[in-house]
Amino acid sequence: MEPAGIQQENAQLRQAWEQYSAEHLDTYLVSGVEDPRINIQSILTRAFLADALFPERFTALIHEELRYGTVLLWLLAQFKAGADREELREAICFTGAPHLPAFVTEAARWLATDACPLPHYIELALDPPPLDAPDQPLPERALDVFGAVWRKELAGLTAPRLSVFEAACGSANDYRTIHDHGLAPFLDYTGLDISGKNIANALTRFPTVAFRAGSILDSGLPDASFDFVFAHDLLEHLSGPGLATALAELVRLARREVWLHLFNTKPDGGHEIIPKEHYHWNRLALATLRDAGRALGCTVDPIEIAPLLQHKFGLQDYYNPHAATVVLKKTG
Ligand SMILES: C[S@@+](CC[C@H](N)C(=O)[O-])C[C@H]1O[C@@H](n2cnc3c(N)ncnc32)[C@H](O)[C@@H]1O
Structure with a gap:
């Protein structure tokens, strides 16, 4: 993407998210089905972190938390x-x-x-x-049940710290639960969001954590800066070129894996790039993401959430049949 195109998209994205009040940004994506304490994709982020820190030690507990x-x-x-x-x-x-x-x-x-x-x-x-x-x-x-369970399980354990980067971190939307579950002491965490209001909210909660205002389209961070990189509900809101640029940037920043949590996917048939006022509300094709991830030197494993929960627990009617998490592992 050309620098002028990035600047233009950044300005539009900033406008889209900064139209909300700081109070609204602090709460609107962390309640109901979005509450990271019960949201399945938020549980997956914490499960991936716990498993990277302590491989296979918490498989049974992760299953219990998903249930x-x-x-x-x-x-x-x-x-x-x-x-x-x-x-x-x-x-x-x-x-x-x-x-x-x-x-x-x-x-x-x-x-x-x-x-x-x-x-x-x-x-x-x-x-x-x-x-x-x-x-x-x-x-x-x-x-709050699993926050207490995880704090107790993790207390006293040691592991080499992981460096993690979250793009589109909002007002520490997921980080607040990562912290409440006792994972924060094991992480060198950096959160990036295009909205200065979100970053101010995040820093109010966690003044010593590296929350930064900026865009994933031009983060300016060095290659392979972090072990793990993740984003919840970001790529659906970017233009076609913005989406390709962001995906390449997320992969470039990761040493090991990228976790893309998506709320609006379909198996194949190409991305549907749908402009909506200042941003986008896309439907992303998992097959296209797989090809793009492979072209960037990754193995790509999509996890469709509704079939996952049907397989694990027999759930028939997950509220969002389009949700999927894509795990990209760097091979190079
Ligand atoms: C739908 S919200 C998701 C927030 C959070 N990840 C969650 O799941 O609750 C999208 C977020 O992406 C941020 N965002 C949009 N474009 C961005 C960009 N180019 N770089 C960094 N953050 C961006 C917005 O400010 C907003 O906080």
């Missing part, structure tokens, strides 16, 4: 559809009503056993939410 996210997302959908908490509690925890998905009743049975080391997060989720948070039907105590 937790799946169950809480299902409960959230029931609450949003107007389900009555006490009727749900009765059906899930006592009668095991046959119309309920098996992964929910099985999780409830496991959580009720003495052998289960986890708090009964379904019971916690069915408690009434605080009256001052009508838009957040899941109580904080249910949402």
Whole structure:
């Protein structure tokens, strides 16, 4: 992409995201299904980090956390559809009503056993939410369960620190949960976002962390600066040339792997590049991303989230059938 094109796209992207207030940017992508404590792709980022730090040590715990996210997302959908908490509690925890998905009743049975080391997060989720948070039907105590579990598991462990880079970090949207789960002391983390308001929010929460304002289209950082590079929900918002430039930049900055979390994909048929006011709302083809990743010297593994959860837990109706995470491993 030519420097003039980059400058123009950066200006438009800045305009698109800076139109929101700092308060809105601080909260709007971290609640409901986007809450990184239960969002499956956020759980995957933390799982990849934990597995890179302590290979295979936490495979069972990661599976448990993915199940937790799946169950809480299902409960959230029931609450949003107007389900009555006490009727749900009765059906899930006592009668095991046959119309309920098996992964929910099985999780409830496991959580009720003495052998289960986890708090009964379904019971916690069915408690009434605080009256001052009508838009957040899941109580904080249910949402905080795995933060406490991970902090306890990681306390006292040692590992060589990993350097990680997050593009489009928002207002520390994922970092706040990475931190709450006890992973931060193992990381040299750098977050980049084009919105100065987001970076100011992130630095208010974490004044000593390397949050920087800038664009992934021209980060100016040296090649292979970081072990791992990741981005949540970024590439769908770039132009065609911007997308190619950003992908090349993400791969260039990584020594080992890039994790692309995407919310709007399809298997093949080419990218649909869809302009929307100052930015884009694209539908990205996994086959095209695979070819682009290979051309940049990576192996490419797409993980489609709905089939992943169907395979692991039998979930039939994940809320976003287009979500996919693409893992690029550098081969050179
Ligand atoms: C949909 S939000 C996702 C934020 C966060 N990753 C999350 O999942 O909650 C997209 C983010 O990308 C940032 N962004 C857009 N274009 C960018 C660019 N060229 N470089 C860096 N950040 C960018 C925006 O400011 C915004 O914070």
